[in-house]
Amino acid sequence: MDATFTxxxxxxxxxxxxxxxxxxxxxxxxxxxxxxxxxxxxxxxxLAQQLGxxxxxxxEAYGGVGCSVTELALASEELGRSLAPxxxxxxxxxxxxxxxxxxxxxxxxxLLPRISSGELTAALxxxxxxxxxxxxxxxxxxxxWAGGGRxxxxxxxxxxxxxxxxxxxxxxxxxxxxxxxxxxAHTGGFARSRTLLFLVRSPLxxxxxxxGGATRVRLTSLDETRSQARIQLRDVAAELLGDDExxxxxxxxxxxxxxxxxxxxxxxxxxxxxxxxxxxxxxKQREQFGRAIGSFQAVKHRLADLYVQVxxxxxxxxxxxxxxxxxxxxxxxLALAQALEALxxxxxxxxxxxxGIGFTWEHEAHLYFKRAAGDELxxxxxxxxxxxxxxxxRLFGGGEVAV
Numbered sequence: 439m440d441a442t443f444t445x446x447x448x449x450x451x452x453x454x455x456x457x458x459x460x461x462x463x464x465x466x467x468x469x470x471x472x473x474x475x476x477x478x479x480x481x482x483x484x485l486a487q488q489l490g491x492x493x494x495x496x497x498e499a500y501g502g503v504g505c506s507v508t509e510l511a512l513a514s515e516e517l518g519r520s521l522a523p524x525x526x527x528x529x530x531x532x533x534x535x536x537x538x539x540x541x542x543x544x545x546x547x548x549l550l551p552r553i554s555s556g557e558l559t560a561a562l563x564x565x566x567x568x569x570x571x572x573x574x575x576x577x578x579x580x581x582x583w584a585g586g587g588r589x590x591x592x593x594x595x596x597x598x599x600x601x602x603x604x605x606x607x608x609x610x611x612x613x614x615x616x617x618x619x620x621x622x623a624h625t626g627g628f629a630r631s632r633t634l635l636f637l638v639r640s641p642l643x644x645x646x647x648x649x650g651g652a653t654r655v656r657l658t659s660l661d662e663t664r665s666q667a668r669i670q671l672r673d674v675a676a677e678l679l680g681d682d683e684x685x686x687x688x689x690x691x692x693x694x695x696x697x698x699x700x701x702x703x704x705x706x707x708x709x710x711x712x713x714x715x716x717x718x719x720x721x722k723q724r725e726q727f728g729r730a731i732g733s734f735q736a737v738k739h740r741l742a743d744l745y746v747q748v749x750x751x752x753x754x755x756x757x758x759x760x761x762x763x764x765x766x767x768x769x770x771x772l773a774l775a776q777a778l779e780a781l782x783x784x785x786x787x788x789x790x791x792x793x794g795i796g797f798t799w800e801h802e803a804h805l806y807f808k809r810a811a812g813d814e815l816x817x818x819x820x821x822x823x824x825x826x827x828x829x830x831x832r833l834f835g836g837g838e839v840a841v
Contacts (some may be wrong), residue, residue: 447512454489454516462520464802467663470523475615476656476665477523485524486556489513492530493554496538500546501554507697511704511759518708521805523663525559528612531701533560533620535694540635540680540687549618561616563607563669565591565623569816572622573695575771576822580688584624584633592671594623594636601636601678603671609816613667614656621669621676622691633687636676661812663805692768699770700758702817706777706810707752710784713806714744717788724793737791744784751780768830775823782810782820 443451461481462470470478485491495510496502503509510530517524534553537546537560552558564572568583584591592605603623613619619638626632638652651672659666718741721732731737751773758773760766785807789796796803814820828834 443512447509450489450509451512451516454491454513455519457484457489458516458520458522462522464805467521467523467805471662471665476612477525477615481522482524483556485526490554491526492534492556493550494530496530496534496550496554500538500550502550506759506763507700508756508759508763511701511755514701514705515708515755518705518809519712521663521709521809523665525612525616527664527698527701527705528561528616529553529559531698532562532611532694533616533618535697536562536620536635536679536690539690539694540685542681545637545677545679558618559612559616560618560620561610561613561667563592563610563613563619563621565605565607567609569609569611570818570822572691573698573817574688574692575695575699575774575817576826579692579695582624582631584622592621592623594625594634594676596625599675601676603636603638603674603676605671607669607671608657608666610654610667610669611816612665613669614654614665619669620679621671622687623676632683634683634685635679635687637679638671638674638676659812660815661808663809664812664816696758696768696770697762699774699817700755700762702813703751703755703758703770703773703777706774706781706813707748707755709806709809710748710751710777710781713781713785713788713803714741714748716802717741717744717784717791720792731791740787740791744780744787747780748784751777769827771823772827774817775820775827778810778814778818778823779820781806782814785810 466478470476490503491513493500493502494505494513495507498504514526517526530553534550537549541549549558553560565584570576571583572579592603592607595602595604603621605623607621621636621638622633623636624631625634652674653670654667657666657668718732721737721741722730724731754773754776758770761769785803788803789807792801792803795801
């Protein structure tokens with residue numbers, strides 16, 4: 439592993455940081471999350487058309503840049519610093535890799551160039567609140583999380599005219615605004631039970647009845663910078679993703695989950711690094727007993743501990759991003775656990791060290807704290823991420839440790 443970044447990678451980081459400093463401050467974030475789409479569409483257009491972020495890790499044949507997960511993680515780290523709301527996670531980190539891995543050539547040719555250009559956004563819809571399970575981050579994803587033939591999941595039924603979907607998906611990231619849905623559904627009954635992915639291309643109306651019996655409603659979430667929606671499907675026409683019903687959907691979802699965890703870890707590191715910077719700046723200015731509180735030894739020790747934790751999380755995130763591109767073992771979940779823990783501790787310490795102002799809605803510290811809590815609810819919790827990694831490595835199974 440080469441721990442140094444190339445000139446191109448450093449340029450991605452520098453260009454994106456300069457842009458976000460100008461156009462994505464705390465007030466701009468608050469304004470964006472209250473918009474209909476939940477993000478600044480003008481900023482998204484700039485990120486897509488000028489910087490090529492949605493297609494950063496897609497092949498050039500589909501209009502992408504042809505980079506790896508490492509570049510996508512570096513870009514996400516910068517987005518995490520400003521908590522910039524955007525469809526990048528749902529579209530480029532979750533949706534596009536699934537299309538690339540499982541889609542037919544016609545589907546890839548029709549959809550991936552539109553995703554690369556930023557024209558089309560996508561969302562992964564899984565039944566209930568099973569996102570972390572579907573991605574294989576906290577357990578084996580070969581179970582019946584898609585419904586198992588029972589009520590509460592999403593069922594797929596094949597008819598003469600194609601496929602029809604029935605069910606409900608919660609916690610769909612950017613599901614209220616996405617132009618394309620990738621829906622995980624159970625099919626085959628109990629005899630040939632399996633989970634497949636389907637495309638719903640029909641336009642859906644926000645917060646109301648949509649095409650073919652589909653509705654979607656934007657939810658009130660703990661972290662308003664990470665928009666979520668509830669998708670209800672009532673006999674909705676869908677298209678099978680790919681040509682082969684025997685494709686290893688669970689395996690592909692787990693691979694995408696590992697790379698997504700590495701990207702999310704980098705994003706969390708960016709957020710933790712920024713909130714630590716702001717806290718250090720504040721304790722140098724705030725005075726108590728006639729001197730800056732940053733000069734007190736107890737405060738210095740607390741900040742030093744936070745710095746070590748953030749740097750350790752950064753190393754884990756960078757390694758996970760490199761390992762994904764190099765085809766190494768899956769370590770994204772462990773890196774994500776380290777990063778989420780670092781963000782949670784750093785943001786909570788920031789609230790305390792800012793004193794009374796840190797507890798107010800006017801201050802941005804609470805936005806970082808909510809990002810930490812919201813991401814752990816969506817992709818964790820931390821102890822389950824670590825438990826699954828330990829099980830996969832057979833650390834406590836009494837057998838030989840997997841390497």
